[in-house]
Amino acid sequence: MATIFSKIISGEIPCYKIAEDERYFAFLDINPVAPGHTLVVPKREVSYLFDLTDEEYVGLELFAKRVAEGLREAMPCKRIGEAVIGLEVPHAHIHLIPINTERDMDFSNKQSLPGEQMASICARIKEAVDKKLGA
Numbered sequence: 001m002a003t004i005f006s007k008i009i010s011g012e013i014p015c016y017k018i019a020e021d022e023r024y025f026a027f028l029d030i031n032p033v034a035p036g037h038t039l040v041v042p043k044r045e046v047s048y049l050f051d052l053t054d055e056e057y058v059g060l061e062l063f064a065k066r067v068a069e070g071l072r073e074a075m076p077c078k079r080i081g082e083a084v085i086g087l088e089v090p091h092a093h094i095h096l097i098p099i100n101t102e103r104d105m106d107f108s109n110k111q112s113l114p115g116e117q118m119a120s121i122c123a124r125i126k127e128a129v130d131k132k133l134g135a
């Protein structure tokens with residue numbers, strides 16, 4: 001059965017999409033630990049990040065780097081934190097999170113932001129990331 005992220009990638013389930021290319025896809029986490037919390041996933045459905053081929057793994061990180069550059073411009077912060085958990089959704093993904101303190105990476109502090117705020121954050125990040133990806 002397709003994972004929820006495969007359904008997002010195919011458009012079956014809606015998301016706040018940030019960017020995509022032929023192999024990778026980025027969208028806002030529905031329950032961000034900080035505003036702008038973004039997930040970057042390979043389109044190929046692989047459960048565990050470290051089961052990706054070396055080439056896919058490096059490609060995913062390079063794509064995540066472009067997304068992180070745009071994210072940092074759109075959501076001013078000290079750093080973009082990166083995390084890998086994968087206990088909830090069995091489809092490899094990287095969390096990118098705008099952070100100012102260590103506490104901004106607290107995964108026990110998931111939020112639910114109003115749709116309007118998610119949409120406006122998404123538009124801001126998408127514009128900045130499009131520039132980085134030359135889209």
Ligand code: AMP
Nearest residue numbers: 004015028029030031085086087088089
């Ligand atoms: P984990 O697998 O533990 O890395 O966590 C999966 C992440 O996916 C969580 O932070 C969820 O909030 C996020 N998530 C689950 N379903 C969706 C969805 N439909 N759209 C966006 N993010 C989601």
